[in-house]
Amino acid sequence: MRFIAGEMSIAKDITKMSRKKTLHFSLLDPDKQKPKVAGEIASAVEEAGSSAIMVGGSTIVSQKQVDETVKAIKEQSNLPVILFPSGAKFLSEYADAVFFMSLLNSRNLDYVIREHVKGALFVKQSGIEPIPMGYVIVEPGMTAGRVGEVDLIKKDDVENAVGYALASQYLGMDFFYLEAGSGSPTPVSNKMITAVKNSINIPLIVGGGIRDANTAREKAKAGADVVVTGTKLEEEKNLKKALIDIIKSIKNRNI
Numbered sequence: 001m002r003f004i005a006g007e008m009s010i011a012k013d014i015t016k017m018s019r020k021k022t023l024h025f026s027l028l029d030p031d032k033q034k035p036k037v038a039g040e041i042a043s044a045v046e047e048a049g050s051s052a053i054m055v056g057g058s059t060i061v062s063q064k065q066v067d068e069t070v071k072a073i074k075e076q077s078n079l080p081v082i083l084f085p086s087g088a089k090f091l092s093e094y095a096d097a098v099f100f101m102s103l104l105n106s107r108n109l110d111y112v113i114r115e116h117v118k119g120a121l122f123v124k125q126s127g128i129e130p131i132p133m134g135y136v137i138v139e140p141g142m143t144a145g146r147v148g149e150v151d152l153i154k155k156d157d158v159e160n161a162v163g164y165a166l167a168s169q170y171l172g173m174d175f176f177y178l179e180a181g182s183g184s185p186t187p188v189s190n191k192m193i194t195a196v197k198n199s200i201n202i203p204l205i206v207g208g209g210i211r212d213a214n215t216a217r218e219k220a221k222a223g224a225d226v227v228v229t230g231t232k233l234e235e236e237k238n239l240k241k242a243l244i245d246i247i248k249s250i251k252n253r254n255i
């Protein structure tokens with residue numbers, strides 16, 4: 001399904017839905033499984049109630065890898081596919097949208113703006129929907145922190161996180177993503193999530209190290225509008241059941 005500019009957009013749709021309940025997004029890294037398996041996972045996450053599939057990672061080697069993964073996902077699910085690219089080379093015309101995200105605490109301007117300049121025309125010509133997003137990485141940051149050459153936000157530096165979030169909103173970003181890094185042993189703290197949530201009015205996405213229903217509920221209660229899980233999808237044998245638990249727990253964030 002492709003949303004038509006000027007009518008409903010994926011960004012508007014997500015924003016609207018997130019005002020009613022905390023959403024769950026599934027992150028699939030094309031480098032972590034074959035396209036066929038990505039398709040099977042996509043089907044399971046849709047059945048479990050996830051709202052979108054993000055496709056991206058820090059170690060992807062080719063656009064072909066992204067294209068094949070996105071195509072396999074689209075064959076097996078009707079969820080919107082949103083690219084989560086680490087660079088302009090990893091865009092795919094087969095996706096519905098792209099997080100046009102600036103890695104604001106990177107020391108390398110490539111991740112802040114230069115890759116965006118390289119990829120902008122592709123986005124326009126392919127018709128995928130760009131979704132402006134401020135993206136910051138908090139300790140420990142994991143591979144994304146290293147590859148992205150990031151000045152990590154210290155775990156307890158709430159004020160700095162709030163500054164980045166407000167700056168994102170003032171720059172006109174539609175979303176703000178607080179990331180601890182895929183596979184992180186510790187997610188972003190509840191205190192940081194609440195402080196950021198209370199200072200902005202764009203939707204707050206939180207990811208990195210969220211693997212079980214209790215943690216997901218805590219993050220939703222703290223103020224996450226969208227909870228992202230990635231590693232869990234690769235590890236879990238009984239994926240659908242595990243995700244149903246997570247998605248139920250964030251919907252009932254007030255319990």
Ligand code: 1GP
Binds near residue numbers: 179180207209210
């Ligand atoms: C990565 O935050 C996401 O951008 C997902 O993290 O793999 O730890 O779930 P996990």
